[in-house]
Amino acid sequence: MSPASSPVHPSLSLRQLFPGLVQGAGRGDDRPDALAVDGVSCSRADLLAAALSLAGRLTGARTVVVEATPTLDTVTAVVGALAAGVAVVPLAPDAGPLERGHVLRDSGADAVLGDPAWAGEAESPLERIPVPAPGTDEACRLDADTRAGSFVMYTSGTTGPPKGVVLSAGAVAADLDSLAEAWAWTAEDVLVHGLPLFHVHGLVLGVLGSLRTGNALVHTGRPLPERYAAAGGSLYFGVPTVWSRMVAEPATAAALRPARLLVSGSAGLPAPVFDALTGLTGHQPVERYGMTETLITIGARADGERRPGQVGLPLSGVRTRILGEDGDPVPHDGETVGDLQVQAPTMFDGYLNRPEATAACWTEDGWFVTGDVATIGPDGWHRIVGRASVDLIKSGGYRIGAGEVEAALLAHPGVREAAVVGEPDPDLGQRIVAFVVADEGTDPAVLTQFVADGLSVHKRPRRVEFVESLPRNALGKVQKSLLIPGA
Template sequence: MTLLGGPEGRPLRVAGEEISRSELVSRAAFVAARIHGARAAAVNATATLDTVIAVVGGLMCGVPVVPVPPDSGPAERDHILGDSGAELVVGEGGFGLPAVPVGGGASTGSPEFPEPPGDATALILYTSGTTGAPKGVMISRDAIAADLDALAEAWGWTAEDTLVHGLPLFHVHGLVLGVLGALRTGSALVHTGRPTPEAYAAAGGTLYFGVPTVWSRMVESGAARELRGARLLVSGSAGLPAPVFEALEAMSGHRAVERYGMTETLITVSARHDGERRPGQVGLPLRGVETRLVAEDGSPVPHDGESPGELLVRTPTVFNGYLNRPEATAEALRDGWFHTGDIATIAPDGWHRIVGRASTDLIKSGGYRIGAGEIEAALLSHPAVRETAVIGTPHPDLGEQVTAFVVAAGAVTERELIDFVAGGLSAHKRPRAVRFVDALPRNALGKVQKKLLPQT
């Protein structure tokens, strides 16, 4: 259990069910004894204590754990199970594979398992699959340990904390940071089952994790006032709009820490608990992490805070590769640098701002390279804009035009919003079209799915 700390840590509570560290170790050992030797073990990753026990059991005996989103459809689920080579499923929902129960009780005389090698794959997490079938990301034990230790340093995270969140347990944010992080630091964990404002407000934590949608709802409901006694609020998985950042500070007294990462690299950049926090920026590289920006031709992009380029990272937290996809691994990981596919700017003082994805957020219009994130931030500062997503859509003369999709919070016209952006940004960055919609398509973590927006 070296990766996860020892049984002396504080208890965990998931969806109202509590367990001590010693009981967790014992029940996980029961699972470990029954799955030891399997090539991989799938887990129906519901927001329950059973999921935590199953994952810890796999980590104890060195069997790679494959968390399966509980809301995945049959095609996605079958792909994950087949591609991962999972030989059994821990917990309910056997999916046609042999099932190992979690509720079988505590271990009685189960063998002690030697600590697996640090480079052994601990988790196989599947990407969202926006450019094809989801890819299995193999994450090593060393990568997890290095990332959690760097985050503990950056956030001042100790065994004295009580971490609160209600995020899904099949992603890096909810599972690696939100469960394994608590286990490694020894902090208490309160997983609220669902990230509702009422549950967060009642949890009494010192450290809170959320995605922008969570923080927006905390502000809208007024529940953010109940977090004044907390030590740190952390936002991730998508950019926190500046108006939400500011409203959260006004209501809770906290300037949220933002951070950046990917499934393939874990968290690599973050603001610090004892440092500055800037709205719309994700901070500085964590300990051991190097970053750089490159243009499409691979040439360096200056760190001037304005010029966008693809963000590359070199980090001890990088993945072991995409399962069964050596070509994709070689394309993403070149000369020791992971090509994130994200567009960013880096200021002269090293602060990073994420503009968006190269595939959807870098707009090439009339010879200009325009970052969608900058325009979104400008639109969100208008009081009549609740949500927005900006993309490039085909234009016969410009190649692409800037098109904004807006969920309005009040009466506003297309022309008013176009002029508003043009008044604060360069004229070529103004939207040429504004489309009002009732809602933006989002995934389980609240990220806008821009590929689902109309492209014409």
């Protein structure tokens, strides 16, 4: 299947994309604090008015950049750009000049919404369009029935310069509806999170999901445990780092007991954190899996089982398969590792200006190649091992998932964090190396034997390095290339 034969998404108006926002803005019970970001709140009506006012100023624009700070300005800017039918590019606030310059050039942006400090630099000669504050009555306004725009969201660039992933409004709507069904997510919820607004998790799921569903949203600005606890939500989104910090403060974690559902994503949740969170809050967290290119495709359900270290079952309309190196399907035995491929109604439209890279992501028989390795159990439950490029270790003729070894290490009471990589070895091809944050006095030989006893001898680390911390990105994913160059 080529990109042309990937799902064809319907054209949606802003009203169709965000019925919860548009309908809520017209109701008499519209709350003045329906949307709150870092302590600043507004009603749906005020947000919609400001966004449509902004949209009216974007006539002639094709692509706009938004410095995605955790503010109501960012929400207004994104909704306004979508309302104007243009492509919106969320940019990380801490992006350096090289990364920022690449995104601006590659996206072809012709305007920036707001007035970030870098917008006046010589290498960033973009038109600056101010973002009206919610509640201001601007004369220039579009109708909510205008065709909605799209997203260009940039990948992390682990295999080269970041690529722009083009996501349509239709793909976003399809994914949010499948998650609402899986998590029993309704307008009665109060969603709380403090995740970055330049990634799918924080922006698409956390913010746009609330505008589509019509629930109240509390973005905490920073994902601090005390802010989560004080928000009084029914539905919480977090990454493993958030939940790890939460369980480190038992009294704070206990404040989440009245919640309905805790969701973890963007990286695997260590089993000890899963267990601690369950004990302190009374909730087993739901995990899910996805990519920028596919949005969320696999997850546990609100009314179903949750298992530490596993992400669940395919969401509605999603199909998955795992293949071996020979291209043949591998057994669904929960142990055999294979390359994960998916088919879904939530797929991206392609990489911006990169038709060859887009085509390379698809197999001849129409499956998207995720680049991740996984196992599938006899009952269909999925466990994500990690990226094929860094988390599939080929040692002594065995295919070993780094995630399995990391989970085994984290089961040791002296280990707080672990990252496993494959290091070139003249005899084995690759040898397993573990970078571990551990309690003082932990013996590397004991950890090696602990893994050998729990898994099998060929999966034991050949070297254990103790470190003070693991390098992580904004979503809590370990940056393994910083541990061993080329890993």
